[in-house]
Amino acid sequence: MMKEKNKTLLKNIGLFTVGSFGSKILSFLLVPLYTYVLSTKEYGTADLLVTTVSLLIPVLTLSISDAVLRFSMDNAYVQSDIISSAMNVLLKSSIILAIILLIADIIPFFETNRIYLVFIFVYYFMNVSNSVLNLYLKGKAQVSIITISGILSTVMTCGLNILLLVVFNWGIYGYLLANTLGILVAVIYQFFGGKIYCDIHNKVSLGVTKKMILYSIPLIPNSLAWWINSASDRYFLLFFRDVSENGIYSLAYKIPTILSTVQSIFYNAWSISAIREFDKNDSDGFFGKNYSLYSFCSLCICSILMFLNIPIAKILYSENFFEAWKCVPFLLVGTMFNGLSLFEGCIYAAVRKTKIVSLTTMLGAISNIIFNIIFINFWGSIGAAFATMIGYFLTWALRTCFMRNIILIKVNWKFEIISYVFLFLQAYLGTYTYCYFWQLVIMLIILLLHKRYFHFYW
Secondary structure, eight states, X not given: OHHHHXXXXXXXXXXXXXXXXXXXXXXXXXXXXXXXXSXXXXXXXXXXXXXXXXXXXXXXXXXXXXXXXHXXXXXXSOHHHXXXXXXXXXXXXXXXXXXXXXXXXXXXXXXXXXXXXXHHHHHHHHHHHHHHHHHHHHHTTOHHHHHXXXXXXXXXXXXXXXXXXXXXXXXHHHHHHHHHHHHHHHHHHHHHHTTGGGTOOSSOOHHHHHHHHHXXXXXXXXHHHHHHHHTHHXXXXXXHSOHHHHHHHHXXXXXXXHHHHHHHHHHHHHHHHHHHTOOTTOTTSHHXXXXXXXXXXXXXXXXXXXXXXXXXXXXXXXXXXXXXXXXXXXXXXXXXXXXXXXXXXXXXXXXXXXXXXXHHHHHHHHHHHXXXXXXXXXXXXXXXXXXXXHHXXXXXXXXXXXXXTTOOOOOOHHHHXXXXXXXXXXXXXXHHTOOHHHHHHHHHHHHHHTGGGSXXXX
């Protein structure tokens, strides 16, 4: 039984690796292009537009995409009712957004750029569609379709970025257009390649829609809190500093993206296994062993990236963006705890404990806001990175404590906490002293603490 669980998990990890890793790596390699073609102000503006869309999605859609995966894996519901209900919510939310943007365009007070408003609408529609279709296909175990759509999206995004930024020199408009069309390609392939058009019908089941919304509504605060943890610091930086510093700070996330890419590959596969294989007593240790392995991989990658932070920054960033390296260590640690929190969030989803998920994320978000207000005044973008790290850490700590009432997961927590303490120390050294020797010592200690994992796990 244990081997079958691991086999399924590894198969899905492999498929998500092909679909996600290549796309993230290619996007990562485009960073030097962005830093040389776009100014810090342009990059900061583009980042704020994308960040604004990420805020609108959970509010306007009632976080319906969170319910799609959970309900599509439940045999008690007809799958066509689930996707039809989700798409119905998407269409209605898009109409509401269109009205809001029209009002913003009419009222002189906002002084909005009409092209940016159009981008917000289209990018919103594409992102929600991609999320809903992606999770629906995941629930139907059509992971290969997701993989191929990811590859197609990557090729389109990268190709258009090079064409529009380098050949046509369209600046920020080319950047926004390329990234939007890249998502469009993924949506089209998922819709037709996964034959989702066969499942969508005009008659929407009000009963199913109501149950999905009741499940997802408690997750709206969760999504907003995640937004606060991951994105609100941009607005604080804009308020206390300027859009250029926000552009530098936003680019600092590109190195932690390497870690989050690896985490997302496992998370996508784990979100399926956690629901299907849930066992309150963790009888065979499946949940505990996977948490320990996942934590080990996250720790090691985080530590190694911190050690290589400046050399990577010298390759990726142009001179105007180079100081972004100072924000990376704290953001890396925050990214690691974010990944661990998402791992645990899948367990809560398996038992439909969405209120606890929201509560823990909200508490982490509140701490993020408080620390943003305090530390951005003193440290600028470094203060924002520190606030983000604390917010994610608190979310993980709370979820870990509450999780004991849901599952008896077999993890050596003392050992894990000792490892995390060393990582915090390395982040401090990497930000304020950047002593290669002591960073190397800490990195080796972390690796030695986990030496038992340096063999084939299963």
